[in-house]
Amino acid sequence: MIKIDANTSGVIHDLVSRSSKITTVSHTHPDGDAVGSSVAMACWLKSLGKDVACIFPDSIGSNLEFIFPSDIRKSTIVCTEDPKGAEARIGESDLIFCLDFNAFNRTEGLAGMLASSKAPKILIDHHLSPDAASFDVCVSETAVSSASELAYYVLMTMPETGGKASRLPAGSAKALMAGMTTDTNNFANSTYPSTLRMASELLDAGVDRDSIVAEINWCYGENRLRLIGTAMKDLMTITPDGVSYIILDKATLDRYDVREGDTEGLVNMPLAIRGVRMSIMLKQDEGYFRVSVRSKKGTSANTLAKESFNGGGHELAAGGKLFFPKDIASPEDAAAYIEKVTKDFFAR
Ligand code: 5GP
Ligand code: MN
Secondary structure (H helix, E strand, O other): OOOOOHHHHHHHHHHHHHOOEEEEEOOOOOOHHHHHHHHHHHHHHHHOOOEEEEEEOOOOOHHHHHHOOHHHHHOEEEOOOOHHHHHHHHHHOOEEEEEOOOOHHHHHHHHHHHHHOOOOEEEEEOOOOOOHHHOOEEEEOOOOOOHHHHHHHHHHOOOOOOOOHHHOOHHHHHHHHHHHHHHOOOOOOOOOHHHHHHHHHHHHOOOOHHHHHHHHHOOOOHHHHHHHHHHHHHHEEEOOOOEEEEEEOHHHHHHOOOOOOOOOOHHHHHHHOOOOOEEEEEEEOOOEEEEEEEEOOOOOHHHHHHHHOOOEEOOOEEEEEEEOOOOOOOHHHHHHHHHHHHHHHHHO
């Protein structure tokens, strides 16, 4: 049961009231929850007359653009595209909302800027092990669907909303529904009573969920489906321990012209197989693979990501990186590495 305590809520409201330039920051490779929670806070702050900007460490998938109202999109900075703009904005911010990440290193290029910024920082996040010392206010709760859900309950405690979803700016309501819907994979996982309550209240307030679900599910190019076909038919390996892994190397990514967002959800698919306990997907990048890990209850994706892939996340959904030549000599060694670390993981 989520309860944002009155003291925390009061401190957040005071900080907002005293600030005029307020910035939201979220994690690298922003997903629907990163964008949804950021846009929701930005729309609310804008409705209070604040000068607002959203900053993301790197590019936003085109499938998530629908979450942005045009004015918020205009004041959004992508650090890899405009590092000086990001640095200037963080430097001049009176207050920073940190959304959907638990430690500065999850913001990559923004991490140093955040560490040297003197502005108070408010964390709203649902990952394990928040680095509480980096933040002035921590709203961190793992038994929720998403950062968007936590942001919703924070906003409900603000005097401007007075617990009524109908008083949220329309842009906030839509973004919160979108962020929660993507992080729960449309209510397939991490769905709590508070999640359904939020969804119900947002529906009551007039959010058009059908159009959000259509934007999320029907926004892809043909290339994504062709890639999924190849991944399932030719690239998926299942180990005797019930670990499925798929390696998307550079040649495959080029062949299907894979862009940010095109592989969304692919790592979940092998869990459909009864005997599969864990699913791992690797995506080649410069000098490393991006790693996604998903597991079924009783198996910790977070532990494997932490121990073997320089990462972490949630108990059943985590991620990280596999570097070459640091962790493996070359990209071709990735399969053998996965086989070894998962065999060791299930042997103990
Ligand atoms: P995804 O597989 O969708 O990229 O990420 C799944 C979860 O793992 C997300 O909650 C995300 O925050 C977390 N995650 C992904 N990559 C990393 C990483 O490099 N480090 C950490 N600590 N968490 C990650
Ligand atoms: Mn999230």
